[in-house]
Amino acid sequence: MIYLPDLIPTILGSVESERTVLKAVPFTDVKFTDKFWAPRIESNRTVTLPQCFHQCEITNRIRNFDVASGAVEGKFDGIYFNDSDVYKVIEGAAYTLLVHPDPELDKYLDDLIAKFAAAQQDDGYLNTYYTLVEPDKRWSNLPVMHELYCAGHLFEAAVAHYRATGKRNLLDIAIRFADYIDSVFGEDRMIGVAGHEEIELALVKLYEVTGEIRYLNLAKFFIDKKGLKGTEYNQDQLPVREQSEIVGHAVRAMYLYTGVADVAKYTGDQALMATMDRIWQDVTQKKMYVTGGIGPSGHNEGFTVPYDLPNESAYAETCAAIGMALWNYRLLLLHGQSKYADILEKVLYNGSISGISLDGDKFFYVNPLTSRGNHHRQPWYGCACCPTNVVRFIPQIPGYVYAATSDSIWVNLYVGSQTKVKLDSTEVEFAQETDYPWSGNVKMIVKPSKTAVFDVNMRMPGWCASAKVSINGQPIDAKHGDNSYIKINREWRSGDTITLDMQMPIQRIAANPRVKSDIGRVAIQRGPVVYCLEAMDNNDSVLDVALPRDAQLEATFKPDLLGGVTILNGNALRCKDVDWEDTLYQPVSDDEKISITAIPYYAWDNRDAGEMAVWLPEITALAEYKSAKVSASYVYGSLDAIYDSVIPKNSDDQSIPKFTWWSHKGTTEWISVTFKKPKRVSRVEVYWFDDTGHGECRVPESWEVQYLDGEEWRIVTGASKYGVEKDKFNQVTFDPIVTKSIRLVTKLQENVSSGILNLRV
Numbered sequence: 061m062i063y064l065p066d067l068i069p070t071i072l073g074s075v076e077s078e079r080t081v082l083k084a085v086p087f088t089d090v091k092f093t094d095k096f097w098a099p100r101i102e103s104n105r106t107v108t109l110p111q112c113f114h115q116c117e118i119t120n121r122i123r124n125f126d127v128a129s130g131a132v133e134g135k136f137d138g139i140y141f142n143d144s145d146v147y148k149v150i151e152g153a154a155y156t157l158l159v160h161p162d163p164e165l166d167k168y169l170d171d172l173i174a175k176f177a178a179a180q181q182d183d184g185y186l187n188t189y190y191t192l193v194e195p196d197k198r199w200s201n202l203p204v205m206h207e208l209y210c211a212g213h214l215f216e217a218a219v220a221h222y223r224a225t226g227k228r229n230l231l232d233i234a235i236r237f238a239d240y241i242d243s244v245f246g247e248d249r250m251i252g253v254a255g256h257e258e259i260e261l262a263l264v265k266l267y268e269v270t271g272e273i274r275y276l277n278l279a280k281f282f283i284d285k286k287g288l289k290g291t292e293y294n295q296d297q298l299p300v301r302e303q304s305e306i307v308g309h310a311v312r313a314m315y316l317y318t319g320v321a322d323v324a325k326y327t328g329d330q331a332l333m334a335t336m337d338r339i340w341q342d343v344t345q346k347k348m349y350v351t352g353g354i355g356p357s358g359h360n361e362g363f364t365v366p367y368d369l370p371n372e373s374a375y376a377e378t379c380a381a382i383g384m385a386l387w388n389y390r391l392l393l394l395h396g397q398s399k400y401a402d403i404l405e406k407v408l409y410n411g412s413i414s415g416i417s418l419d420g421d422k423f424f425y426v427n428p429l430t431s432r433g434n435h436h437r438q439p440w441y442g443c444a445c446c447p448t449n450v451v452r453f454i455p456q457i458p459g460y461v462y463a464a465t466s467d468s469i470w471v472n473l474y475v476g477s478q479t480k481v482k483l484d485s486t487e488v489e490f491a492q493e494t495d496y497p498w499s500g501n502v503k504m505i506v507k508p509s510k511t512a513v514f515d516v517n518m519r520m521p522g523w524c525a526s527a528k529v530s531i532n533g534q535p536i537d538a539k540h541g542d543n544s545y546i547k548i549n550r551e552w553r554s555g556d557t558i559t560l561d562m563q564m565p566i567q568r569i570a571a572n573p574r575v576k577s578d579i580g581r582v583a584i585q586r587g588p589v590v591y592c593l594e595a596m597d598n599n600d601s602v603l604d605v606a607l608p609r610d611a612q613l614e615a616t617f618k619p620d621l622l623g624g625v626t627i628l629n630g631n632a633l634r635c636k637d638v639d640w641e642d643t644l645y646q647p648v649s650d651d652e653k654i655s656i657t658a659i660p661y662y663a664w665d666n667r668d669a670g671e672m673a674v675w676l677p678e679i680t681a682l683a684e685y686k687s688a689k690v691s692a693s694y695v696y697g698s699l700d701a702i703y704d705s706v707i708p709k710n711s712d713d714q715s716i717p718k719f720t721w722w723s724h725k726g727t728t729e730w731i732s733v734t735f736k737k738p739k740r741v742s743r744v745e746v747y748w749f750d751d752t753g754h755g756e757c758r759v760p761e762s763w764e765v766q767y768l769d770g771e772e773w774r775i776v777t778g779a780s781k782y783g784v785e786k787d788k789f790n791q792v793t794f795d796p797i798v799t800k801s802i803r804l805v806t807k808l809q810e811n812v813s814s815g816i817l818n819l820r821v
């Protein structure tokens with residue numbers, strides 16, 4: 061089997077012409093040669109993809125298809141939308157196959173597809189949850205259940221697989237299912253919409269590959285029927301054409317509007333276009349993090365009110381950021397305006413790739429902008445939407461770089477790459493050489509197959525205030541148009557070279573004053589990359605650091621750090637070691653002058669665990685005062701809960717932050733408290749966490765207090781009883797000691813864990 065792009069199967073039927081300003085140059089025609097994205101695409105292929113397939117196997121996501129077909133005995137296992145994860149990984153695999161032939165992977169996919177075919181019902185229906193658990197309840201709970209969502213991911217996988225291999229085995233399964241759905245839903249049939257959108261954009265993809273107009277019409281139907289009797293949670297509160305605000309579940313919103321953009325692309329529906337303008341302004345002007353993340357609340361996995369952008373509790377799901385990229389890319393093609401590429405780029409370099417570790421083997425579901433060191437990537441999640449979204453997103457990125465019209469080439473993103481673009485007048489080989497995003501210098505080599513007149517449009521990023529352009533070494537006066545693209549129209553000869561030199565200063569970003577969480581704070585950005593401070597580069601603590609306005613920062617590229625990153629160094633301030641224990645007022649003392657190092661936000665949590673912050677206060681009065689530093693042998697929950705002065709209502713108080721050692725059971729564990737300076741201690745009070753009845757934490761079997769004497773831990777003497785009672789502070793007194801640090805060494809009860817709601821020393 062040969063998978064050269066030239067042999068990509070032609071579409072099966074003709075489709076309406078696109079009403080877009082720009083046409084995409086597909087990712088199959090773009091080869092990345094850079095040091096930033098090319099290694100990520102490779103580790104997605106060699107690490108992330110096999111890991112996702114392995115997880116789909118060991119979590120029975122794939123076995124569910126065998127059970128549904130009767131090939132093996134058993135029951136449905138997992139969450140009701142788990143089929144979608146398998147489809148998403150196949151989609152990622154197909155993109156990979158298209159540019160990287162792999163007979164073994166090709167065969168593996170064929171085996172999986174045979175399982176789907178066997179599980180598909182006679183009428184075309186395919187959903188292992190309903191087939192195995194509620195066979196007579198199909199389509200009975202559209203708002204909550206994800207039948208149409210799973211179908212959509214099947215269609216996307218099928219289109220990708222067909223385009224990659226030319227084989228119809230998965231496409232035919234998708235077509236049978238789509239035809240069945242089309243026979244169920246319609247004006248004179250069942251009226252309903254997807255609770256979790258996805259099918260709308262997927263039906264348009266199926267239309268694009270088959271030319272079957274019914275699929276486009278069905279996508280339009282699912283959009284048109286929104287707002288009849290639904291809720292904000294799935295953007296069903298109003299007809300789409302009347303919507304003005306982004307609401308509800310963030311991933312659902314992004315998938316819906318991506319589908320809306322796709323339908324508008326073929327229908328030219330001006331009312332849909334106007335809706336997207338309003339929604340885009342609402343989200344980008346009031347509801348988006350500086351990282352491009354969206355959806356601040358874990359409560360609805362989505363949007364709340366304007367300017368509500370908390371940093372530590374930010375949800376900002378990886379999938380929502382990816383959805384933001386998918387949608388903005390489509391808007392870019394529809395309108396040819398750089399402002400959409402600005403958002404796409406912001407998401408690409410920040411809020412989306414923060415969702416995957418540098419090694420490609422661990423994922424974030426939520427992407428906070430502040431951490432106390434207790435938020436870490438995981439190899440997989442029970443609800444695995446984010447890992448399986450990353451694996452299909454990364455290989456598509458080459459497709460976002462270039463676009464074209466009949467007589468112009470558009471450079472939307474700056475990435476070292478090569479492509480070939482067919483214009484009316486000639487075919488053009490086009491290459492970029494650049495160290496972007498670390499440098500704003502881009503060299504572009506234009507090689508038309510014959511000398512011809514055409515336009516080259518280069519995007520002027522929103523972050524860039526000034527750029528110089530030269531052609532074959534000769535500076536030219538280049539200004540960007542209203543669309544923020546610099547247009548160069550001339551007769552191009554093979555080998556003509558454009559140099560674009562974008563100034564890339566370190567920028568301090570302020571938030572709209574209505575964003576309460578960011579008042580008095582700045583974020584640091586250089587080019588498209590947003591930075592953060594991480595504890596391990598900054599003397600183990602960053603939440604007590606302030607970045608005054610006059611602090612000088614300097615950028616340095618570090619090839620061996622975090623896969624090669626530009627770091628920022630500079631001066632800053634830290635709250636001085638002032639002791640506020642037992643003191644209400646005292647004279648102001650000078651701040652401590654310190655040096656700081658900032659790393660790209662996306663690269664955090666790839667080394668030792670610790671605090672992280674994107675938004676830095678400009679004065680230490682807004683930084684956190686820390687009376688002591690708390691550490692533990694192991695953390696589940698919040699370390700800060702231990703010393704936060706919040707008094708629990710009882711030992712099972714679920715309304716306040718808590719620290720636990722869960723899931724360690726029966727072990728000996730410790731927490732330590734290190735003071736700002738040596739302190740006289742003679743009493744410790746501890747409020748144990750115990751969630752008997754619904755959790756696995758109990759008061760411990762026993763505990764003792766130790767103190768640091770020089771380098772050695774010693775047990776306190778003359779101790780009273782070490783209490784393990786619930787719903788109260790257990791006080792122990794002992795012979796007074798003067799120490800910088802004490803610790804509680806705790807033996808957990810057999811088979812259970814333990815935790816602490818509060819500690820007083």
Ligand SMILES: [Zn+2]
Binds near residue numbers: 377379380425446449
């Ligand atoms: Zn997700």
